[in-house]
Amino acid sequence: MLPVKKYWEDPSVLHVNCEKPRAYFIPYESYENALKGVRGTSEYFRSLNGIWHFKYYPSVYDVEDGFYNEDFSCEGYDRIPVPSNWQMHGYDTPNYTNVNYPFPCDPPYVPNENPAGIYIRDFYIDKNPDEKDVYLLFEGVNSCFYLWINGVEVGYSQVSHMTSEFLITPYLKQGTNRIAVMVLKWCDGSYLEDQDMWRHSGIFRDVYLLYRDKAHIRDFFIRTDLDKNYTKATVTCEIEFSAPDALNPGDFTVRAIVKDIHGNDIFDRTMSLSQKDSFEFEIDNAYLWSAETPNLYQLVLCHGNEVILQKFGIIKTEIIDSVIHINGKPVKFKGVNRHDSHPELGHVTPPDHIKRDLILMKRHNINAIRTSHYPNDPRFLEYCNELGFYVIDEADLETHGVRHAGDFCMLSKDPSFAEAFLDRMQRMVERDKNNPCIVMWSLGNESGFGPNHRKMAEWTKSRDKSRLIHYEGAFNEEVLKADSDNSCLDVYSNMYASIDWLENTFLKMENEKRPHILCEYSHAMGNGPGDLKDYWDLIYKYPRLSGGFVWEWTDHGIKTQTPDGITYYAYGGDFNDEPNDGNFCIDGLVYPDRTPHTGLLELKNVIAPVRTEAVNLASGEFRITNLYDFIDLSHLCLNWVIEKNGIRIDSGTIYDLNIAPHQSEIIRIPYELPERSDGRYFIRIFYTLKEDTVWAKKGYEIAFAQFELPTGSVKKITVIAPPFVNISKNGKSVKITGRNFEYEFSLADGCFTRISSAGMELICGKPSFTVWRAPTDNDRNEKSNWIRNGYDRLKTHIYTVEIIKETENSVSFKTTYSMGAYSMKPVLKGTVIWTVYGSGDIFLDNAVEVREGLPFLPRYGLKLVMPKGSEYVEFFGYGPHESYIDKHRSTYKSRFATTVTEMHENYLYPQENGSHYGTEWALIANALGFGLLFIGMNEFSFNASHYTPENLTEAGHPHELTKLPETIVHIDYKMSGVGSNSCGPRLLPKYQLNEREFEFKLRIKPVFRHDIVIDDIIREQIE
Structure with missing residues (x-):
C-alpha cells in the first residue's frame, strides 16, 4: 500500500495545493536591481539549484516505506545536480522515440515499473518565515512530482514544461528546512507529452524560492492596442493582488511608472486599486515592436516593498484580406522549430545556451521560432523580446502515439482528459502573456483534433484576443474525416506540404480563406534541405502564404564515448533503448555543439x-x-x-x-x-x-x-597534339607512351589500368562508372527503390572493346558496356570512346541509355582512385562548401583551393557529402604538385574524399568510418538533388537525374600544377 495517493494515473488530479498560474516575473527590492534583470540579485529570490541528494528506484513501488517518515533521511543517497536529467548522470537509459509511446497505450495507465527519483536538500531560513509569504517554484519537472517540506506532504503537480508554484510558508521554520521531491518518470500526463525527442526525466529546469509581501501583486496582464493609423497606442494593465482579507476598493496602493525606449518617463501615477483592477494610459507616436524593431517600453510597478519591472512591446497582430499583418504590414515568418536540447545536459538549457541559439538564428536571417512542442524556459521569451523574434508559443501537448492505437483523436475527444488539455493551455498563456514576441498561441502538436482542443481555443480567445490561434493537427486529412469543425483556428497550418499542393490545391480551396503557415517544412536532416529556394519563391509569390518553420534547429545528439574513449554523438538505439527511431533526432540545421550545417547557410541566403x-x-x-x-x-x-x-x-x-x-x-x-x-x-x-x-x-x-x-x-585556342604517341599491344592491354606519360588500357575491361606522368603514378586500379551515392537522410524514402533495382551493387559488363582510330598523335578506343545487378535486366547501357593525344590528354565521350521504368539515378559519373598523398584540391565551381543542384544558394562560383580532408562534411550519420555542383574544372594533386586536371565539356558535379560511397553507406557514426590514405574522385555528369524527403515531399522532378539518354564528355590531363596556367589549358582545343 503506497503512503501517497496514486495521482499519476488519475487525469482528474493535475495539481494538488498548487497556486493558480500567473505571469512570470521576479520582484526586486529596488528599481536599480530590477533594471539589471538578473534575478539572482533580488533579495526576494533564492535559487535552490545546485547539488541535491538523490536516489533512483527502478519503480515507485520499490521506494522504501522509510522514505515517507518525517525524518526523510538521505543516508546512503547519491548526489546529483539540479537542474538535470537523471539519464544524463547514469540512471536509467536515455530513450529516443518519435511517434511511438515507450509503454503500452492504455490511458491513463502507465507501467508498474515506473522509475522514481528522490531528491532531497536542506535550505536555511534566517528570519521568521511568517514575515513573508514564501513560494517554492519548479519551472520544469518531467513528468510529475510529489513535494514534502520538513516531512509534511505539501502537494503534487504535473505538466513537464510549465511552472508549478507552491505557497510553503505554513510548512517552514526558522533555521534549517528540508525539501524532499519524488519525481516519477511516467504519469497519465505522459500520454500528452509524446513529442519527437529524447525521453528524459527529473528536475530539469530551475528551482527557487520567492519571498513576497503578505499583500502583493499576484498577477498582471499588459494589453496593448493601436489605432487605425498604427501610431497611437492604448495600454491597459490588469492587476490582481494576493490578499484574502482585502474586501474594500482602494485597499492597494500602486505606483506605476512607464519609460519609453530611451528611458524617458512617459507615465507616472500612484493609484488606489481594488483586488482585481486595471489602469490605462495612451502613447502618441508609439515605438512599435516587431522582430526588426524590438522596441521595448518599461512598466515599473511599485507596491509595498516590491518593485516589479516588466518590459513590454506595442504590437498588433491581425489578419487583413487573408494575410497576416503585424502593425499594419504583411509579414513572412522565416522560422525554425526549436526543441530544448543540449548535447551534455539533455533538456537542460542554461541561459547562455539559449542566447547562443538565438544569436546564431539572428545571424542567419531567421525571424521566427515555434517552440516545438512545449513552452520554453521563461527567459527564452525575454531574450526573444529583446533580440526580435516572432514566436509561436506551443502548449506542452502531443498525443502522436495514439495513432498506432487506431484512433488519432482518441484523447482529444476523451472528456476525462478535457481538463488536462485545457490546463496545459491556461498555464502557458498565463505565464507568457506579457511577452510581445508571441504572435500566436498553439494548441499543441499532432494530437488529433476534437472538443478538448476547441475548449482550449475558446478559453484562449476569451483570455487574449490579441494573438492568433494556431494548431496544425486539425488540418490533417485523417483528422478532417473525423472532425472538420476547425473554425476556432485563425490560420491554416500543415506540415511538409508540397509546393504543388500549396499552389494548386490550398490556394484554390473555395471555402478556405485563412492565411497559411508551414509549421514544419524542409526537413533539415543530414545533407539538406534542398528545396528551400523553391518554397520561398512560392511564399513570396502569394501573400496568403505566410512563411514557415524549418524542421528543425539542432541535431539532438548526446555526447558520449565508445568503450575505447572515442567521443561521438549518440542517437536512438545507441543505448539499446527500445523502442527507438534511430537517427531521426539528428535532423537539425546545426550540429549539437551549434556548428552550422551547410543547410543553415543555405537557409540564410534563401530567406535573406x-x-x-x-x-x-x-x-x-x-x-x-x-x-x-x-x-x-x-x-x-x-x-x-x-x-x-x-x-x-x-x-x-x-x-x-x-x-x-x-x-x-x-x-x-x-x-x-x-x-x-x-x-x-x-x-x-x-x-x-x-x-x-x-x-x-x-x-x-x-x-x-x-x-x-x-x-x-x-576564344578557344587550337592546339595540335605532339606526334609522340607510341602504341604497343600485348593481346590483353595496350600501352600508350608519349613525351612524358605512360598509360595502359585494358582491352578486357575497356578502361585505363594505369595513368603515369613523369614516372608518377596517378591512379590506383581501374576507373569505373557508377550511379551509387551513399544515401543521404533525405534519400531514405528512395533508398529502398534504389536497392530494389540494384543501384547499390551494379556490375559493369563489357560487350566490346576495339581500337577505332590510330594516328601519329592520337589513339581512340571504343567500349560498349552495360551496368546491372544480379538477376535483373541492366539498368543502363553505354558506348564510351576514350581518346589519348600526344599531349597526354585523355578525352572521354560517353553516350548512355537508361532503361525505361526505373527510379531516378542518384548520380552518374566516373569514379577513380588517386594514390596516397593526393590531398591538394583546386576547382572552379560552386563553393567554398558543398553544393548540389538544389542546394547551392549559399555558395558562389569561383576558384577555390582546399584539401580532400577539408571537403568532407562530417554528418553525424555518414552519407553523401562534400560534392560541388556546377564545377567546370577540378585539379587534384599531391604535395609535389603532380596530379590530374579534370575539365568538363559541360558543368559537372565533383567530389574528392577519403571515403568510398560504400564506406559511408555502411557506417552508422563518423567514428565507424575508416579514413583511406587514397583519394576517391567522382566526376559526375549529374548528381540528383538532396531535397527534404526524410519527412517532406519527394524530390522535385527537375532535380532528379531521370534522363533516359544523355552524353557525358570529359577531358583528363596529367599536370604538374606549378608549371601550368590552368586558364590557358581550359581554353585549349586539342587536335
Whole structure:
C-alpha cells in the first residue's frame, strides 16, 4: 500500500495545493536591481539549484516505506545536480522515440515499473518565515512530482514544461528546512507529452524560492492596442493582488511608472486599486515592436516593498484580406522549430545556451521560432523580446502515439482528459502573456483534433484576443474525416506540404480563406534541405502564404564515448533503448555543439532580407529589393567584387541604401566590361552591417548574390597534339607512351589500368562508372527503390572493346558496356570512346541509355582512385562548401583551393557529402604538385574524399568510418538533388537525374600544377 495517493494515473488530479498560474516575473527590492534583470540579485529570490541528494528506484513501488517518515533521511543517497536529467548522470537509459509511446497505450495507465527519483536538500531560513509569504517554484519537472517540506506532504503537480508554484510558508521554520521531491518518470500526463525527442526525466529546469509581501501583486496582464493609423497606442494593465482579507476598493496602493525606449518617463501615477483592477494610459507616436524593431517600453510597478519591472512591446497582430499583418504590414515568418536540447545536459538549457541559439538564428536571417512542442524556459521569451523574434508559443501537448492505437483523436475527444488539455493551455498563456514576441498561441502538436482542443481555443480567445490561434493537427486529412469543425483556428497550418499542393490545391480551396503557415517544412536532416529556394519563391509569390518553420534547429545528439574513449554523438538505439527511431533526432540545421550545417547557410541566403536582380549587366544596373517589413536598408552597405576566372580584379562599396521596406530601387555599380573577352567575369554583390549590433559585428554579411557578366565567349585556342604517341599491344592491354606519360588500357575491361606522368603514378586500379551515392537522410524514402533495382551493387559488363582510330598523335578506343545487378535486366547501357593525344590528354565521350521504368539515378559519373598523398584540391565551381543542384544558394562560383580532408562534411550519420555542383574544372594533386586536371565539356558535379560511397553507406557514426590514405574522385555528369524527403515531399522532378539518354564528355590531363596556367589549358582545343 503506497503512503501517497496514486495521482499519476488519475487525469482528474493535475495539481494538488498548487497556486493558480500567473505571469512570470521576479520582484526586486529596488528599481536599480530590477533594471539589471538578473534575478539572482533580488533579495526576494533564492535559487535552490545546485547539488541535491538523490536516489533512483527502478519503480515507485520499490521506494522504501522509510522514505515517507518525517525524518526523510538521505543516508546512503547519491548526489546529483539540479537542474538535470537523471539519464544524463547514469540512471536509467536515455530513450529516443518519435511517434511511438515507450509503454503500452492504455490511458491513463502507465507501467508498474515506473522509475522514481528522490531528491532531497536542506535550505536555511534566517528570519521568521511568517514575515513573508514564501513560494517554492519548479519551472520544469518531467513528468510529475510529489513535494514534502520538513516531512509534511505539501502537494503534487504535473505538466513537464510549465511552472508549478507552491505557497510553503505554513510548512517552514526558522533555521534549517528540508525539501524532499519524488519525481516519477511516467504519469497519465505522459500520454500528452509524446513529442519527437529524447525521453528524459527529473528536475530539469530551475528551482527557487520567492519571498513576497503578505499583500502583493499576484498577477498582471499588459494589453496593448493601436489605432487605425498604427501610431497611437492604448495600454491597459490588469492587476490582481494576493490578499484574502482585502474586501474594500482602494485597499492597494500602486505606483506605476512607464519609460519609453530611451528611458524617458512617459507615465507616472500612484493609484488606489481594488483586488482585481486595471489602469490605462495612451502613447502618441508609439515605438512599435516587431522582430526588426524590438522596441521595448518599461512598466515599473511599485507596491509595498516590491518593485516589479516588466518590459513590454506595442504590437498588433491581425489578419487583413487573408494575410497576416503585424502593425499594419504583411509579414513572412522565416522560422525554425526549436526543441530544448543540449548535447551534455539533455533538456537542460542554461541561459547562455539559449542566447547562443538565438544569436546564431539572428545571424542567419531567421525571424521566427515555434517552440516545438512545449513552452520554453521563461527567459527564452525575454531574450526573444529583446533580440526580435516572432514566436509561436506551443502548449506542452502531443498525443502522436495514439495513432498506432487506431484512433488519432482518441484523447482529444476523451472528456476525462478535457481538463488536462485545457490546463496545459491556461498555464502557458498565463505565464507568457506579457511577452510581445508571441504572435500566436498553439494548441499543441499532432494530437488529433476534437472538443478538448476547441475548449482550449475558446478559453484562449476569451483570455487574449490579441494573438492568433494556431494548431496544425486539425488540418490533417485523417483528422478532417473525423472532425472538420476547425473554425476556432485563425490560420491554416500543415506540415511538409508540397509546393504543388500549396499552389494548386490550398490556394484554390473555395471555402478556405485563412492565411497559411508551414509549421514544419524542409526537413533539415543530414545533407539538406534542398528545396528551400523553391518554397520561398512560392511564399513570396502569394501573400496568403505566410512563411514557415524549418524542421528543425539542432541535431539532438548526446555526447558520449565508445568503450575505447572515442567521443561521438549518440542517437536512438545507441543505448539499446527500445523502442527507438534511430537517427531521426539528428535532423537539425546545426550540429549539437551549434556548428552550422551547410543547410543553415543555405537557409540564410534563401530567406535573406535583400533581393538582388540584374537589370542590365552590361551597364551595371541592378534592382535591389528591400524584403524587410519595417526598416529601410540604411543599416547595410552594398559591397561588390568582380572576379576574372575566380581571381579578384575590382571591388567597391556603396554606402547609401535608403530603400524603404517592400520597395525596390535600381542602382548602378560603376564597373566597366573588358574590351575583349579574355576570361570569365563574375560579380558578387554582398550586404554587410554598417555598425555593430547586439548579435553581430560591423562588416557581418547578411546576404549576397552573384552574376556572370556578359563579356562574350572566350576564344578557344587550337592546339595540335605532339606526334609522340607510341602504341604497343600485348593481346590483353595496350600501352600508350608519349613525351612524358605512360598509360595502359585494358582491352578486357575497356578502361585505363594505369595513368603515369613523369614516372608518377596517378591512379590506383581501374576507373569505373557508377550511379551509387551513399544515401543521404533525405534519400531514405528512395533508398529502398534504389536497392530494389540494384543501384547499390551494379556490375559493369563489357560487350566490346576495339581500337577505332590510330594516328601519329592520337589513339581512340571504343567500349560498349552495360551496368546491372544480379538477376535483373541492366539498368543502363553505354558506348564510351576514350581518346589519348600526344599531349597526354585523355578525352572521354560517353553516350548512355537508361532503361525505361526505373527510379531516378542518384548520380552518374566516373569514379577513380588517386594514390596516397593526393590531398591538394583546386576547382572552379560552386563553393567554398558543398553544393548540389538544389542546394547551392549559399555558395558562389569561383576558384577555390582546399584539401580532400577539408571537403568532407562530417554528418553525424555518414552519407553523401562534400560534392560541388556546377564545377567546370577540378585539379587534384599531391604535395609535389603532380596530379590530374579534370575539365568538363559541360558543368559537372565533383567530389574528392577519403571515403568510398560504400564506406559511408555502411557506417552508422563518423567514428565507424575508416579514413583511406587514397583519394576517391567522382566526376559526375549529374548528381540528383538532396531535397527534404526524410519527412517532406519527394524530390522535385527537375532535380532528379531521370534522363533516359544523355552524353557525358570529359577531358583528363596529367599536370604538374606549378608549371601550368590552368586558364590557358581550359581554353585549349586539342587536335
